[in-house]
Amino acid sequence: MDLIQSFDALPRNLQECFLDTGSSFRKDQKIIASTVIDVWFGLYGIENIICMHYLQDLASHKLLELLPLGKNEYEDGFFNEFLVKQDNIFREFAINQCEKDSFSIFERKRLNLDIQENNFPNWCLNPKQPITINASLLSISTDESFTSNWIEMDCPNVEALVLNLASSNYALPNFITTMKKLKVVMIINHGPDPVKLTNLSCLSSLPNLRRIRIEKASISLLDIPKLQLNSLEKLSLWLCHFVEVLNDLEVDNVSESFQSLQEIEIDYCYNLFELPYWIFQVVSLKKLSITNCNKLCSLSEVIGNLKNLEMLRLSSCNSLFELPETVQRLSNLRVLDVSGCFQLKKLPLEIGKLKKLKKISMRDCYRCELPDSMKTLENLEVKCDEGTVFLWKRFKPKMKNLRITEEETEHNLNLLQLF
Structure with a gap:
């Protein structure tokens, strides 16, 4: 079956998602699954798990590849463990299909703007009238020579914005302030070093902005x-x-500034020594995921302020040596993941107070001491490896419905494709 037939055989919703993916990202780009999922969320408002199923469906039709980077799990709503690859032929096909949707560039549902050096396409340079883009998905790609010398555009209907960049300095375009319907911003740097981002303030005027993802940038967390x-x-x-x-x-x-913020993900940020204090003031937070941050050695005791936190993920933070005792105040915590934190010496003494805690992942935590209060937890699922399973077996007779799953530690070569 050729590409056209494969595309025509898809349900309409998968056709749309295929065209979105092909229109959003650069050729030869390897995409973390969360990035694609966030774009689809912005355009269709569908839940993350449904988006993941869409990715699996497209992969089953051979229209993209879905590569696991870790344990091939996503039941906890964490999708950074998967890598999406799309053949350039599929990407070009998607762009061509989008061009057929409307003869006018300004009326297309998806628009891919490619800027080489500082040269905009001719249609951007018409001085006779203001440029108004009516696309709901706008992808802008620039190269390492781009100097952020933007033209003015009006983009009132853009809901998902993808910025693919490669320069060492990059100022966000002021016309983002015209995107009053904008729900998702993806800022993806393809250069060798972190890009210095400026003009982030243009995001502050957007009333519907739901998700922001920034990759390989030099930024101030205080901004x-x-x-x-x-x-x-x-x-x-x-x-x-x-x-x-x-x-x-x-x-x-902070609580007023982030009254809707429910999820923070920080991944592979190597110079993160500590989390900023303001994060622990975001009382609406439900998921906090700090992964692969090798220099993070401790958490502030004020983490106990996060009364609504349901998931605390700290995997592969291999300098983390303890969790503060105030973790016991996270009364809504359901999932704790400290896998790969092999310096971790102990869990909080009164962790047994977390009556809603139902899952702990702690592979490669063979130094960790388990407190006696653990035995008061019921219906707990524990995922560990051969080196840590013995820590839990002594609790087996004392804990009601304790389930222990022993897993091998894996070293997945797909990780190399991220860097």
């Missing part, structure tokens, strides 16, 4: 709460470099 992102629900930072010494006790009104 983020200043943006007053009242509608933001998810913040994702991947391979970012944080430029400041974290001393942010003076940040005010």
Whole structure:
């Protein structure tokens, strides 16, 4: 079956998602699954798990590849463990299909704007009338020579914005302020080093912005709460470099600034020594995922303020040596993941107070001491490896419905494709 037949055989919803993926990202790009899922969320408002099923369906039709980077799990709603690859032929086909949707560039549902050096396409340079883009998905790709010399555009209907960049300095375009319907922003750096991002303030005027993802950028974590992102629900930072010494006790009104924020993901950020204080003031937070941050050695005791936190994921933070005792105050915590934290010496003494805790993952935690209060937990599922399973077996007779799953530690070569 040729490509056209494969595409025509898809249900309409998968056709749309296929065209979105092909229109959003650069050729030869390897995409973390969460990035694609966030774009689809912005365009269709569908749940993350349904988006993951769409990815699996497209992979089963051979229209993309879905490669596991870890344990091939996503039941906890964490999708950074998968890599999406799409053949350039499929990408070009998707762009061609989008061009057929409307003769006018300005009326297309999806628009891919490719800027080489500082040369915009001719249709951007018409001085006779203002440029109005009516696309709901806008992808802008620039090269290493681009100097952020933007033209003015009006983009009132854009709901998902993908910025693919490669320069060492990059100023976000001011015309983002015209995107009043914008729900998702993806800022993806393809250059060898973290890009210095400026003009982040243009995001502060967007009333519907739900998700922000920034990859391989040099930013100040203290600038983020200043943006007053009242509608933001998810913040994702991947391979970012944080430029400041974290001393942010003076940040005010964080709960008001982030009254909708439920999820923070920080992954592969190697110079993260500690989390900024303002994160622990986001009382609406339900998921906090700090993974593969090798220099993070401890968490602040004020983490106990996060009364609504349901998931705490700290996997592969291999300098983390303890969790603060205030973790016992996270009364809504359901999932704790400390896998790969092989320096971790103990869990909080009164962790047994977390009556809603139903799952603990702790592979490669053979140094960790389990407190006696653990025995009061019921219906607990534990995932561990051969080196840590003995820690739990002594609790087996004392804990009601304790389930222990022993898994082997894997080293997945697909990880090399991320860097």
